[in-house]
Amino acid sequence: MTQIPGVDLSAELEAVDAHWTPRVIARVNDQYVKVAKLLGELVWHAHEHEDEMFLVISGRLRIQLPDDREVVLGPGQLYVVPRGMQHNPIADEEVHIVLVETVTTAHTGSVVVEGTVPVEQQVGDFRG
Amino acid sequence: MTQIPGVDLSAELEAVDAHWTPRVIARVNDQYVKVAKLLGELVWHAHEHEDEMFLVISGRLRIQLPDDREVVLGPGQLYVVPRGMQHNPIADEEVHIVLVETVTTAHTGSVVVEGTVPVEQQVGDFRG
Numbered sequence: 001m002t003q004i005p006g007v008d009l010s011a012e013l014e015a016v017d018a019h020w021t022p023r024v025i026a027r028v029n030d031q032y033v034k035v036a037k038l039l040g041e042l043v044w045h046a047h048e049h050e051d052e053m054f055l056v057i058s059g060r061l062r063i064q065l066p067d068d069r070e071v072v073l074g075p076g077q078l079y080v081v082p083r084g085m086q087h088n089p090i091a092d093e094e095v096h097i098v099l100v101e102t103v104t105t106a107h108t109g110s111v112v113v114e115g116t117v118p119v120e121q122q123v124g125d126f127r128g
Numbered sequence: 129m130t131q132i133p134g135v136d137l138s139a140e141l142e143a144v145d146a147h148w149t150p151r152v153i154a155r156v157n158d159q160y161v162k163v164a165k166l167l168g169e170l171v172w173h174a175h176e177h178e179d180e181m182f183l184v185i186s187g188r189l190r191i192q193l194p195d196d197r198e199v200v201l202g203p204g205q206l207y208v209v210p211r212g213m214q215h216n217p218i219a220d221e222e223v224h225i226v227l228v229e230t231v232t233t234a235h236t237g238s239v240v241v242e243g244t245v246p247v248e249q250q251v252g253d254f255r256g
Contacts, residue, residue, distance in 0.1 A: 002197045003188050006205035028181040028208050028228050031159055053156040056134075057204075069130045076136035076185075080156050100228065 009035060009057060013096050021117050022057060022099055023106070025124040034099040038091035046068035046086045050102045053080045059095030064088040137163060137185060141224050148243050150227055150235070152254040162176045162227040162250060166219035173237035178230045181208045187223030192216040 012025045012035045014089040020042050022034040038061065054061065055078040063079060066086050071079045081087045108116045140153045140163045148170050150162040166189065182189065183206040189198040191207060194214050199207045209215045236244045 002195070004193065004197055004199045004207075006199055006201040006207040009204045009206070026181065026206060026208050028160060029230050031157060031228070033181065033206070033228075051156045053154065053161065058243045065132070067130070069132055071132045071134055073134040078137070078138045078154060078161070079132075079134040080154050100159070100161075102157050 009098065012072075013037065013057065014125065019091075019094075020115050022122045024123045027103065027126075028100075030103055031100050032103050032105075032122075034040060034101070036090060036097050036099060038095045038097060039093070041088065041090045042115060043108055043113045044086055044088040044113055045111040046084055047081075047101070047105050047109045050105045051080050051081055051083050052087075053078060053100040054089070055098040057096040057098060059091065059093055061095045062090045062092070064090060137226065141165065141185065146203040147219075147222075149245050150187045150250045155231065155254075156228075158231055159228050160231050160233075160250075162229070163202040164224060164225050164227060166217060166223045168219070169216065169218045170243060171236055171239055171241045172214055173239040174212055175209075175229075175233050175237045177211055178233045179208050179211050180215075180233065181228040182204060182217070183226040183228075185226060187219065187221050189223045189225060190218045190220070192218060 009027050016023050016035060017018050019037050019039045022036040024032045024034050026033040056073040056075055058075055061073045073079055129186040135153050144151050144165050147165050147167045152160045152162050154161040184201040184203055186203055189201045201207055
C-alpha cells in the first residue's frame with residue numbers, strides 16, 4: 001500500500017508570507033484552488049467573465065459590494081462573487097482564505113495596482 | 129448597509145440527511161460546490177473527462193486508487209482525483225466533505241449503482 005499525501009490547507013497557508021498574495025495549491029478542471037492571507041484592504045475591482053469563490057478558514061472577511069451591500073464571512077463560510085460584479089474585500093484582522101477561480105482570472109481584474117500579483121507568480125512551483 | 133449572508137458549511141451539512149448524497153451549495157463558473165456525508169463505501173468508479181476535488185471538513189476519508197495506492201485525508205486536507213482515474217472513497221467513520229466538480233459530473237461516473245444520485249437531485253433547490 002502506497003500512501004499518497006493530500007494537500008494540507010494549514011501547511012499551505014503557513015507557506016504564505018505576504019498578504020494579498022494568493023498561492024495556487026490545486027487545480028480542479030479549469031479552476032485553481034488557492035490559499036491567501038488578507039489584512040487590510042486591496043482595491044475595488046471586478047472580473048468581467050469569471051466568478052470568484054471566497055471560503056474563510058480563519059478570521060472574519062468583509063466583502064463590500066455595489067449598492068451599499070456587504071457580505072461578512074467567518075470560518076467555514078463561503079461566498080461566490082458573480083462575474084462582472086465590483087467587489088472590495090476587507091480584512092480588519094488577518095484572515096486566511098481559500099479561493100476558487102478560473103485559471104486565467106487576473107488578480108485585481110482590469111485594475112492593476114501596486115499589490116497586483118500576476119497569475120504566473122501565484123502558481124509558483126505548483127505543477128498540476 | 130445591507131448585509132448579505134454567506135453559505136455556512138456546517139448549516140449546509142446539517143441539512144444533509146443521507147450518506148453519499150451530495151448537496152449542491154454553490155456554483156463557481158462551471159463547477160458545483162457540494163457538501164456530503166459519507167459512511168462506509170460507495171463503489172469504484174471514474175469520471176472520464178472531469179477532475180473531482182475532495183476537501184474533508186470532519187472525520188477521516190480514505191480514497192483508494194489503482195495500483196494499491198491510497199490517499200488519507202483529515203480535516204482541512206484536500207485531494208483532486210484526476211479525470212479518468214478509478215477511485216473508491218471509504219469512510220470508516222462518518223466523514224463530512226466539500227466536493228468541487230464540473231456541473232455535469234455524474235455521481236458514480238459510468239457506473240450506476242443503487243446509491244447513485246442523479247445530478248438534478250443533488251442540485252435540489254439550489255438556484256445559482
